[in-house]
Amino acid sequence: MRTRIFLLGVVSVLVLSLPRTAQLEVPTHLKADDNFTLSKVTDGVYAAIAKSGGLASGNAGFVVGSEGVLLVDTFFTPTAVEDLLETIASETKQPIKYAINTHYHLDHTGGNQVLTARSVPIIGHENLIAWQTTKNRRFLPATEELQKRRSDAAKQLSEIPADQADKRTTLERQLKRFDAMLAIKLTNPTVTFGSGTLHLFLGSTEVILFTLPGHTGGDILAYVPSANVVFTGDMGGRKTLPNLVDATVNDWIPSLDQLLSKYPTAQFVPGHGAVATAAEIREFRDYLFDLRARVQQARADGLSLEQAKQQLKLPDKYKAFAFQNFATPNVEDMYKELVGTKAK
Ligand SMILES: [Zn+2]
Incomplete structure (x- = not known):
């Protein structure tokens, strides 16, 4: 303890004595904790809530049992999940037994690659084997394209004078994002199931995995009974x-009704x-229900897809929701689902 106090003293003296410019060299926006916020849901159950603009997305x-940890999802980049694994290690000595x-x-x-490198089994819906390394290309530009964007951003950064800190910060952030994306190797889960339930035991803590249709047709959920x-x-969102790019809203609404009941x-x-509370998941369900009703009405009124996209405005009660950029694509996806022209 005495050593720690001594070290803390040395560190604070160092920090205080650093010249101003040196302190600025470690901008707070580049710190790992900018990727997510850890939230303790209840004893042994934690949520890692992605921060906007970070590398988690x-x-x-995770769930900490008496013998092992279950990790739920692996974020957008290896960098972000490595941060999370460090956080888990600081909360518990238990090993990661499964990921989903x-x-x-x-x-x-x-x-995913970070978990397979540690020989942790990754459990997913059986459709992921066909989709993970193919359909994800739409969210991950090709390496050459990413490298081009990275060097464009690096060139821009080199031309911006030091006194324009905001512009430099934005570009530094972009560079970090490109580097994190260049490190992604699309990696399949190693264990799959397609229906029914799968029971995982972390010692005495049980986690029940099950599937529900609606969001992609390959979604699994995890329930911790204790x-x-x-x-x-x-399948659920809070505000x-x-x-809806892969969604079937006609399946999703009854799935959420089933979940809530x-x-x-x-x-x-x-x-x-x-x-989220059940009421907040219901609000998300009601958004889908309202969207379907509004698009059904637009079709009944004879509106074309283009007219529906222009004329249907998001109801006020959803204007504070995140991802407002999805409002018009949601109308388009819903319209196509109802007409039967949505690509599978
Ligand atoms: Zn997502």
């Missing part, structure tokens, strides 16, 4: 608009947004 979480991928989207599977917590992946008092760790 989607939420993850709630669905294939890159913001939930981009760090804690009454559900990890929903992107966020969803990405089965777990009416649970806490929910969603794929995006903070830890």
Whole structure:
């Protein structure tokens, strides 16, 4: 203890005595804790809530049992999941026994390679074997393209004078993001199932995995009975608009009704947004229901897809949701689903 106090003293003297410029060399925005916020849901159950603009992009979480840890999702980049593994190691000495991928989207599977390198089994829906390394190309530009964007950003940065700190910060952030994306190697799960339930035991702590259709057709959720917590992946969101690129809303609404009737008092760790109550998951479900009703009405009124995209405005009650950029694509995806022209 005496050594630690002594060291702290030395560190603070060092920090205080650093010249101003040297302190600025470690900008706070580049610190690891900018990727996610750790939130303790209840004893042994944690949510890692992605921070906007960081390298996590989607939420993850973990369950600490009496014998081992379950990791739920691997974020968008290896860098971000490495940060999370460090955080887990500071909370518990238990090893990571299993990881799961709630669905294939890159913001939930981009760090898979870090887990396979540690020989941790990754459990996912059986459709991920076909989708993880193929469909994710839409979220991950080719290496040459990323390298080009990186060198463009590096060139711009070299031309910006030191006194324009904001511009430099933005570009430094972009460079860090490109580097993190260049490190991604699309990696499949190693254990899959397609229906029913899978029971994992972390010593005496049980976690039940199950599937529900709606968001991608390859989603799994995790329920921790002893804690009454559900990890929903992107099947659930808290005050966020969803990405409907792979969705079947006609399946999704009944799936959420089923989830809410089965777990009416649970806490929910969603794929995006903070830890949610059942009422907040219902609000997300109601967004999907309203969207479908508005698009059905537009079709009944004879609106074309283009007219619907222009005329349907997001209702005021959803204007504070994150990802407002999805509002118009949501109309388009919903319209195509109803007409039957949505690409599978
Ligand atoms: Zn996501």
